[in-house]
Amino acid sequence: MLIFLYGQDNFRSRRKLNEIIEKYQKSQKSGFNLRRFDLAETDFQDVFSEFQQSSIFQEKKLLVLENVFSSPNLKEKLLENEKALLESKDAIVFYENDKLGKIAEKNAFFKFLHKEAKSQEFNLLIGQQLRSWARKELTKRKCEIEENALEKLIEFIGNDLWRFSNEIQKLSSFKSRIDMDAVLLLVKPKIETDIFKTIDCIAAKKTKTALKLIRxxxxxxxxxxxxxxMMTFQFRNLLLVKSLEKEGTHHGNPYVMAGKLGMHPFVFSKTMRQVNFFTLEELKKIYRKIFQADLDIKTGKVQPDAALDLFIVTI
Incomplete structure (x- = not known):
């Protein structure tokens, strides 16, 4: 039996791989016939020799081959022995930890696996899929989350499920019903440093550098x-802080401002540094451009990466 696990979301693909291994270990008690090879570190000949050997026990073997696409020699050897692969009584799992890309997907061995193996691609979760995944993970820990708190959590973390899982564990240990206050208290937003750098470049009219960072x-x-x-998130923060500054009701107290805006201290400190580079009217104009770009993406008028470039160039 051939199994092929791949895709950019290596949290879920790794979890699936571990489930397969655990199931095998429960059914084959000795554990002598579980073999794992990482082709990024192992010579392909060692792997091919293992493939050719028969088990001296009655048990079926489980071969886990990671990063096969980093070894052209092994791919060729396996394709040459396609018949033996298909007729093997052992279970062979091909696991790719990283995104393969379009070139690899045109490869003959990829096409073979996609056709003949039990293939499962793990794409990054977005939107409702990500919300559903998060709620299921919380349910496993007998924990609930308020809707606005979940949206804030997604806003802070994105779809990095490794970090998401750790933050869920931390939050569920803190309280059984997670609210906005808990998220703001315990979770540091994942705003890439380069996003702040990009906005600095936009403020300084360094368009080429901003585009380079995004690229x-x-x-x-x-x-x-x-x-x-993330760009939308941070420009929204800038607009909120600038608007509050103009109201003058905070008496210059950053803690009062951060609390009133429900903003994480880390984000607030970065935002305060950047806000003086823009006027209120400039930020309003930028936010209108963001709204239009978002609308164009959702209606299919422009691709997301092109919308990013256009947004930066036209500010």
């Missing part, structure tokens, strides 16, 4: 919708 995020596999949401 780097995209090349590193960041979701353009997530990046756009």
């Amino acid at each position: 780097q995020h995209l090349e590193d596999g960041e979701n353009p919708l997530y990046l756009f949401s």
Whole structure:
């Protein structure tokens, strides 16, 4: 039996891999025939030799092969032995920890696995899928979360499920019903340092540098919708702080301002540093552009990555 696990969300794919291993260990008590190889670290010949060997026990073997796509030699050898792979009585799991990309997906071995193996792709969760996943994780810990607190948690963390899982564990240990106050108290927002740098560049009219920073995020596999949401989040914060400054009701007290806005101290300190680079009218104009870009993305008029570029260029 061939199993192929891949995709950018390596939290859920790793969890699935561990479930397969645990199930095997329960059914095959000796554990002698579980073999794990990481092709980023192991010579392909060692793996191929293991594939060719028969078990001296009656038990089926479980071979876990990680990062096979980093070993061209092994891919070729396995394709040459396609018939033996398909007829094997052992379970062979091909696990890819990182995003494969379009080039790998055109590879002959990828096509073979996609066709012949039990394939499961783990894409990054967004929107309702992410909310549902978070609620299920909280339910496992006998914990509930208020709707606005969940939205704030997603806003702070994004779809990094490794961190999300850790924050859920921390919050559920704190109280059984999580509210906004708990999230603001315990969770530090995940606003990439480069997002603050990008906004600094926008303020200084360094458009090329701002575009370069965004491009780097995209090349590193960041979701353009997530990046756009972070830009929106921070410009919204700037507009809120600037508006409150103009009201003059806080008497210059940063703690009063942060509390009134429900803003995390980390974000507030960064926002206070940036807010003087913009006038209130400039921020209102930028926020209108954000609204239009968001509308264009949702109606399919423009792709998210193009909307990001256009937004930065036209500010």
